[in-house]
Amino acid sequence: MSKYTEDDLKKELETKEYEYGFYTDIESDTLPVGLNEDIIVAISKKKEEPDWMTEWRLDAFKKWKEMKEPEWANVKYEKPDLQKISYYSAPSNKPKYNSLDEVDPELLETFKKLGISVDEQKKLAGVAVDVVIDSVSVATSFKDTLSEKGIIFCSMNEAIKKHPELVKKYLGTVIPKTDNYYAALNSAVFSDGSFCYIPKGVKCPMELSTYFRINEAGTGQFERTLVVADKGSYVSYLEGCSAPSRDENQLHAAVVELIALDDAEIKYSTVQNWFPGDSEGNGGVFNFVTKRGLCENNAKISWTQVETGSAVTWKYPSCVLKGKNSIGEFYSIAVTNNFQQADTGTKMIHIGENTKSTIISKGISAGKSQNSYRGLVKINPRAKNSRNFSQCDSLLIGNECGAHTFPYIETKNKSAKIEHEATTSKIGEDQIFYCNQRGIDTEKAIALIVNGFSKEVLNKLPMEFAVEAQKLLEISLEGSVG
Amino acid sequence: MSQLKEKLLSSFIAFEEQKNIDSYVHGIRTKAIKKFEKEGFPTKKMEAWKYTSLKKTLNYDYKLFPTATETLEFKDIKDFLIDDIESYKIIFVDGKYCSHLSETTHDGMDICILSSALSQSKYDLVIENYFDKISKKDGITSLNTAFSSEGSYIHIPKNVQVDKPIQIVYFSTGKNESVLYQPRNLIVVDENSHVEIIERHQSLSSNSILVNSVSEIYCNERSIVQHYKIQDDNRNASLIDNTFISQQRNSDYTLHTFSFGGELTRNNLSIFQNGERIESTIKGITIIGENQHVDHNTLIHHKKPNCNSYQDYKGIFGENSVGVFNGQVLVEKEAQKTNAFQANNNILISDKATINTKPQLEIFADDVKCSHGCTVGQLDKNALFYLRSRGIPEKEATALLMFGFANKVLSSVSIPEVKTRINNIIAKKLGVKIGFDI
Numbered sequence: 001m002s003k004y005t006e007d008d009l010k011k012e013l014e015t016k017e018y019e020y021g022f023y024t025d026i027e028s029d030t031l032p033v034g035l036n037e038d039i040i041v042a043i044s045k046k047k048e049e050p051d052w053m054t055e056w057r058l059d060a061f062k063k064w065k066e067m068k069e070p071e072w073a074n075v076k077y078e079k080p081d082l083q084k085i086s087y088y089s090a091p092s093n094k095p096k097y098n099s100l101d102e103v104d105p106e107l108l109e110t111f112k113k114l115g116i117s118v119d120e121q122k123k124l125a126g127v128a129v130d131v132v133i134d135s136v137s138v139a140t141s142f143k144d145t146l147s148e149k150g151i152i153f154c155s156m157n158e159a160i161k162k163h164p165e166l167v168k169k170y171l172g173t174v175i176p177k178t179d180n181y182y183a184a185l186n187s188a189v190f191s192d193g194s195f196c197y198i199p200k201g202v203k204c205p206m207e208l209s210t211y212f213r214i215n216e217a218g219t220g221q222f223e224r225t226l227v228v229a230d231k232g233s234y235v236s237y238l239e240g241c242s243a244p245s246r247d248e249n250q251l252h253a254a255v256v257e258l259i260a261l262d263d264a265e266i267k268y269s270t271v272q273n274w275f276p277g278d279s280e281g282n283g284g285v286f287n288f289v290t291k292r293g294l295c296e297n298n299a300k301i302s303w304t305q306v307e308t309g310s311a312v313t314w315k316y317p318s319c320v321l322k323g324k325n326s327i328g329e330f331y332s333i334a335v336t337n338n339f340q341q342a343d344t345g346t347k348m349i350h351i352g353e354n355t356k357s358t359i360i361s362k363g364i365s366a367g368k369s370q371n372s373y374r375g376l377v378k379i380n381p382r383a384k385n386s387r388n389f390s391q392c393d394s395l396l397i398g399n400e401c402g403a404h405t406f407p408y409i410e411t412k413n414k415s416a417k418i419e420h421e422a423t424t425s426k427i428g429e430d431q432i433f434y435c436n437q438r439g440i441d442t443e444k445a446i447a448l449i450v451n452g453f454s455k456e457v458l459n460k461l462p463m464e465f466a467v468e469a470q471k472l473l474e475i476s477l478e479g480s481v482g
Numbered sequence: 483m484s485q486l487k488e489k490l491l492s493s494f495i496a497f498e499e500q501k502n503i504d505s506y507v508h509g510i511r512t513k514a515i516k517k518f519e520k521e522g523f524p525t526k527k528m529e530a531w532k533y534t535s536l537k538k539t540l541n542y543d544y545k546l547f548p549t550a551t552e553t554l555e556f557k558d559i560k561d562f563l564i565d566d567i568e569s570y571k572i573i574f575v576d577g578k579y580c581s582h583l584s585e586t587t588h589d590g591m592d593i594c595i596l597s598s599a600l601s602q603s604k605y606d607l608v609i610e611n612y613f614d615k616i617s618k619k620d621g622i623t624s625l626n627t628a629f630s631s632e633g634s635y636i637h638i639p640k641n642v643q644v645d646k647p648i649q650i651v652y653f654s655t656g657k658n659e660s661v662l663y664q665p666r667n668l669i670v671v672d673e674n675s676h677v678e679i680i681e682r683h684q685s686l687s688s689n690s691i692l693v694n695s696v697s698e699i700y701c702n703e704r705s706i707v708q709h710y711k712i713q714d715d716n717r718n719a720s721l722i723d724n725t726f727i728s729q730q731r732n733s734d735y736t737l738h739t740f741s742f743g744g745e746l747t748r749n750n751l752s753i754f755q756n757g758e759r760i761e762s763t764i765k766g767i768t769i770i771g772e773n774q775h776v777d778h779n780t781l782i783h784h785k786k787p788n789c790n791s792y793q794d795y796k797g798i799f800g801e802n803s804v805g806v807f808n809g810q811v812l813v814e815k816e817a818q819k820t821n822a823f824q825a826n827n828n829i830l831i832s833d834k835a836t837i838n839t840k841p842q843l844e845i846f847a848d849d850v851k852c853s854h855g856c857t858v859g860q861l862d863k864n865a866l867f868y869l870r871s872r873g874i875p876e877k878e879a880t881a882l883l884m885f886g887f888a889n890k891v892l893s894s895v896s897i898p899e900v901k902t903r904i905n906n907i908i909a910k911k912l913g914v915k916i917g918f919d920i
Contacts (some may be wrong), residue, residue, distance in 0.1 A: 402846040404842070404845065405841075405844075407842070408838070409837070410533075410836070412835075412836045413830070414830035415860065416858060416859075417857075419855075420854075420857070423851075424852040426850070
């Protein structure tokens with residue numbers, strides 16, 4: 001076996017192109033670029049939305065105009081010109097599919113290339129998938145099975161039309177329109193997304209899943225997800241993302257709201273693999289996402305994320321632990337390579353008594369990337385006996401990357417117990433040596449070590465996702481280690 | 483613009499007129515006042531001041547140049563000194579050097595005052611090399627630089643083991659006015675020398691006092707500096723302490739900060755490691771109660787390989803006190819094999835108390851070992867029960883446990899008398915009459 005040196009690894013990594021970078025030639029119906037009230041009204045019209053929704057959007061737009069782009073994150077990038085983006089792009093020959101067989105075969109081909117084809121997933125895991133390409137929901141599988149149980153799983157657009165009372169009641173309650181710059185922008189221009197409602201006491205029999213993809217050049221993806229788990233229900237929700245490689249930066253500003261009513265549990269898993277830009281740092285997706293969940297009494301929300309893509313990630317899935325005994329969890333793996341920058345973490349807001357939260361964050365930085373964990377644990381005066389445990393570990397690969405930790409801990413209650421620990425280290429030479437000695441080559445050894453490093457989080461993913469995530473980790477880091 | 487800022491800006495001209503405008507420092511001062519004019523006082527909008535507001539503190543009508551000075555006798559200040567050891571003393575009363583209480587020296591080293599160092603030409607070289615070289619150029623430090631005229635000046639030449647500790651104490655009698663003091667310390671420790679410094683700010687009146695202190699400490703190659711800050715001022719005094727330390731190869735700097743008193747205490751501490759194999763240790767104990775606010779803001783900047791840093795801050799917060807810890811460890815690309823540790827442990831004993839802590843690591847080198855740990859919790863109920871069941875009253879039992887919690891920081895104090903003094907202050911603070919000597 002010829003010796004595989006660090007340089008070889010580096011070279012291979014640099015030349016490694018984004019495997020999912022292809023462009024599906026689907027005719028799409030795109031609105032002119034720019035952002036103003038007319039565009040918003042046009043989006044609303046195209047979606048055949050009721051008046052209250054149009055007004056909701058316009059109100060958000062009004063507030064957005066007064067807001068400024070946040071600059072506090074530990075990332076550097078050229079701000080996207082929001083007037084040069086098309087805010088709506090839908091695959092134009094969009095029929096109303098009843099089954100997957102009717103889906104544009106070219107689209108199905110897309111999923112095959114991605115290795116997670118819809119029908120394959122259907123067979124394998126019984127996953128109900130809602131596919132969102134350029135912010136428009138294309139197909140939803142397993143609708144009948146779900147509707148038997150009273151579960152509503154459809155595109156946001158459909159929900160607005162068919163279940164306006166639910167949407168009206170919950171939309172924007174966890175993340176107000178004015179929450180932040182990108183949430184306000186999303187509220188004004190979101191084109192579609194997924195809506196999910198689990199009725200009282202129902203345990204969703206299968207994993208629900210959404211697949212996002214930005215296809216059209218010069219478009220932004222602004223999807224909106226709303227998951228409501230009524231009293232005593234349970235749902236596990238998966239979300240996957242990818243985008244074709246392009247030279248310019250694409251913008252992704254999504255909003256995800258989770259509402260877990262009394263005794264409900266929501267498990268939300270994300271595998272984010274947007275195009276990270278090439279090895280020179282050109283292109284890639286700006287991923288500015290706002291995700292937040294609200295827990296009522298005895299409810300539980302668990303966020304799991306595997307972040308391997310995007311040029312710039314700015315994402316803090318949070319839990320508002322409002323009810324007594326509610327539980328919030330956050331498990332994250334963030335991998336950055338080349339010129340990627342990630343500023344990600346969570347917020348755990350303890351409001352109710354006996355609330356518990358766990359944060360496990362694993363950051364892996366390689367190449368010239370910067371990886372930051374930014375988290376807030378806030379214990380309000382009424383949150384008696386609340387408990388938090390946080391652990392943030394960073395792994396550095398190569399000497400041109402950076403790993404940063406910014407944990408904020410604010411406590412206003414004496415009975416609270418908080419533990420936070422963070423470590424930063426590199427892969428030990430002795431660990432690699434140990435593997436080498438046993439006939440495992442360096443490349444494999446690193447995959448092994450990184451997998452072990454991230455195991456705590458990978459374990460939290462649903463099985464079929466965990467396999468994919470593990471593969472992604474390997475691809476993202478391939479050859480980056482010496 | 484705040485009133486105080488206006489007042490400061492307008493009185494700068496009057497202040498400078500009394501000084502020698504040909505001096506090297508004049509240029510620095512003029513630049514600094516401009517910087518202050520631009521930056522102003524820090525506000526809560528600034529990330530570093532997110533949890534500490536100066537609004538209330540800056541609202542008093544401070545006098546900038548105290549006129550009346552009271553003559554103090556040794557018996558008046560005895561309690562505030564570590565009086566049972568031999569030591570050099572640099573004592574200031576109301577911003578003025580007080581020679582009859584002090585004990586300084588020029589014998590083989592300079593332990594004296596900054597005003598004389600600034601005015602005598604034989605010190606020019608040191609001043610030009612060290613003065614205002616490492617201090618941050620933010621608003622609050624620039625303000626001190628602009629008005630810097632008095633403080634301690636310590637220069638220990640090569641290969642000197644200073645025979646006894648140096649005590650630097652700033653008293654304010656304050657008589658009947660609120661005063662803003664801006665002492666400035668310059669401490670240069672040359673190669674292979676060793677010095678111990680005890681620093682304290684003490685108000686003797688019930689008037690509102692604000693001290694904006696800046697210290698620059700240079701630890702040259704192989705030097706050892708042990709520094710103690712005792713902050714046990716009375717309840718009307720506030721302190722903004724800006725300390726900057728520059729360390730060269732193989733030097734060892736240790737700081738213990740004991741924060742028990744004062745209304746608002748803000749410690750801005752920055753350590754710059756400019757050579758290899760440097761040790762930096764900073765530790766602190768904070769025990770505060772009603773209406774008190776203590777903010778520790780630390781930075782350890784690792785620039786070179788093979789250095790260590792160790793931080794350990796413990797806090798006990800009662801009543802409606804607010805504790806803030808913002809510890810930053812910055813490891814540059816070149817600083818491989820860095821070993822940085824940071825711990826911040828807090829106990830809340832009141833429902834009204836608040837703790838905001840933000841231990842942050844920023845790392846650009848891969849072959850490093852950096853970790854931080856941070857906890858907020860309560861005293862162990864089982865331990866308390868154990869002590870109670872052996873006949874120790876609740877108050878004493880609680881005090882014993884708290885003392886045990888803080889003891890890890892205290893155990894590394896190398897001057898026994900300082901340790902005893904801190905023990906006594908803690909006992910008093912916790913309202914118990916038991917000795918903690920161990």
